[in-house]
Amino acid sequence: MLTYNPKGNYSFLPGGEAFSDGVVSTGGFEIIRVVFGEFIPWQQGFQLIHDHLVSKGRPKQALCSIELRCPKPFSGEGFANFNTQYHSLLEEWSILVDGCNPIARTNVAPVLNPPTETSLYAFAYTAPTTSSQRSSFVASGVGEIKVSDQGKQKIVRQGEISKDAIQEKVAVVMSILENRLEALEQTWSRITTANVYTIHNIHPLIEDEILSKFGRASLRGILWQYARPPLIDIEYEMDLRSHCQEYYV
Helix, strand or coil: CCEEECCCCEEEECCCCCCECEEEECCCEEEEEEEEEEEEEHHHHHHHHHHHHHHCCCCHHHEEEEEEECCCCECHHHHHHHHHHHHHHHHHCCCCECCECCCEEEEEEECCCCCCCCEEEEEEEEEECCCCCCCCEEEEEEECEEECCCCCEEECCCCCCCHHHHHHHHHHHHHHHHHHHHHCCCCHHHCCEEEEECCCCCHHHHHHHHHHHCHHHHHHCCEEECEECCECCCCCEEEEEECCEEEEC
């Protein structure tokens, strides 16, 4: 399933038009994450990404992951409209690979102090490394959506927020992420950061449903972000990554 992006020095798992399911660096390269100290309107943020990549001697195609924050969850139509604009910008940057969007993405809605418009929170790119470590990777944010054999999407227990409904949603997300890790040729133990995005109480589920899967990475715990997934009616989202370098600017 992995598709090589020769200009970006990483491979990706094809997803939808809006983002890929995940990315993994190729030999001799690592993924570096840059986090902003304040929200930046997303289109303006892409100019800052451009300037940063130029300063590091990297092409635009080295951009491999985007983290966005939106004011509130989108309707289905609103999300589609945003994704059309976003996809057009990537096309202008010549980032698409044979028409596919290679960039991993997470876009969530903070409950407290949200931005006034969809904004850039962080991004990641590939850069040469002399380290002998294994590949770094990012698995895109995923909510409790099952896809049928016919390609139809269905929210798991839509509208339900009972304890057992949330447990089922968490289990579905963990299963999807496990499949993505396998496709990226990675394991849970390689995770350096696991983000959870939900407003619901998952404390009873952290040990058995989440950390028990992580192996050695359980020592790093999880980051529970008090935020909603980007679409109305989705209650739980997670993303995963493995970085060696992170910068806060």
